[in-house]
Amino acid sequence: MGNATLHSIHVHPVKALRGLSPRQAAVEPWGLAGDRRWALVDLGGRVVTQREQPRLAMAAAELLPGGGLLLSAPGRAPLTVPVPEPAAAAPAATVLIDIFGTKVEAVAACAAAHDWCSAYVGADVRLVHLDDPATRRPIDPDHALPGETVSLADGYPLLVTTLASLDALNSLLAQGEHADEGPLPMNRFRPNLVVAGTEPWAEDHWSRISVGEVVFRVAKPCGRCVVTTTDQDSAVRGREPLHTLARHRRRDGQLQFGQNLVPLGPGTVRVGDPVRVLT
Numbered sequence: 332m333g334n335a336t337l338h339s340i341h342v343h344p345v346k347a348l349r350g351l352s353p354r355q356a357a358v359e360p361w362g363l364a365g366d367r368r369w370a371l372v373d374l375g376g377r378v379v380t381q382r383e384q385p386r387l388a389m390a391a392a393e394l395l396p397g398g399g400l401l402l403s404a405p406g407r408a409p410l411t412v413p414v415p416e417p418a419a420a421a422p423a424a425t426v427l428i429d430i431f432g433t434k435v436e437a438v439a440a441c442a443a444a445h446d447w448c449s450a451y452v453g454a455d456v457r458l459v460h461l462d463d464p465a466t467r468r469p470i471d472p473d474h475a476l477p478g479e480t481v482s483l484a485d486g487y488p489l490l491v492t493t494l495a496s497l498d499a500l501n502s503l504l505a506q507g508e509h510a511d512e513g514p515l516p517m518n519r520f521r522p523n524l525v526v527a528g529t530e531p532w533a534e535d536h537w538s539r540i541s542v543g544e545v546v547f548r549v550a551k552p553c554g555r556c557v558v559t560t561t562d563q564d565s566a567v568r569g570r571e572p573l574h575t576l577a578r579h580r581r582r583d584g585q586l587q588f589g590q591n592l593v594p595l596g597p598g599t600v601r602v603g604d605p606v607r608v609l610t
């Protein structure tokens with residue numbers, strides 16, 4: 332894998348909304364800087380994603396200096412959302428949210444943000460911010476080292492995928508009964524890092540990699556869900572890639588594509604960086 336490079340970087344400021352593709356990004360212990368520090372929750376505090384609201388795929392959040400957001404979506408005037416006061420300064424603003432069964436303290440955004448998001452999705456939701464990712468949410472202890480935390484990503488700080496594996500998956504899809512749904516773009520899988528120059532499925536065998544100056548450990552393969560069947564431009568759902576993954580990539584009860592990463596130190600990753608397998 333001597334010629335593998337970082338093909339693209341993807342940051343999703345609000346969980347489930349459209350992502351950004353910067354040329355470089357700072358790596359923090361809990362993920363890329365600005366990635367999934369915000370999320371929507373329902374009135375019961377449960378995190379709302381494209382699983383329940385596929386229309387979120389068409390909404391976007393631009394990161395503003397200082398960590399605030401500029402929200403935009405079809406049919407809605409853009410809205411600027413400031414970072415709320417951290418919980419230490421305004422304890423009353425803290426809300427307990429439920430992210431896939433894990434309880435996490437977060438801080439509610441302004442009322443205007445709640446109204447804007449609710450009007451777009453057609454349901455009562457609130458926008459919340461993870462003010463202290465260093466302490467709020469530990470990684471699943473079955474796949475974590477002591478002290479490792481994650482932002483509001485599904486479970487791990489970063490997700491890496493490879494162009495070669497997407498090509499291989501699309502080749503399999505083209506031979507199946509839903510060939511008309513392909514080829515699928517990489518944004519169906521909502522990765523943080525996309526690597527070029529590998530063999531198909533090479534990432535299955537990685538334990539530790541470096542991307543430029545940053546070293547990551549590979550925590551576990553990524554099990555895929557219905558979000559991957561959602562067209563990220565139209566929010567229309569199909570059958571793929573889950574149908575093809577079920578036939579060819581079922582491992583340990585999951586349909587796998589990509590690998591979850593945990594950074595072993597800070598640094599910056601840049602498009603074009605060399606990617607090396609360390610173990």
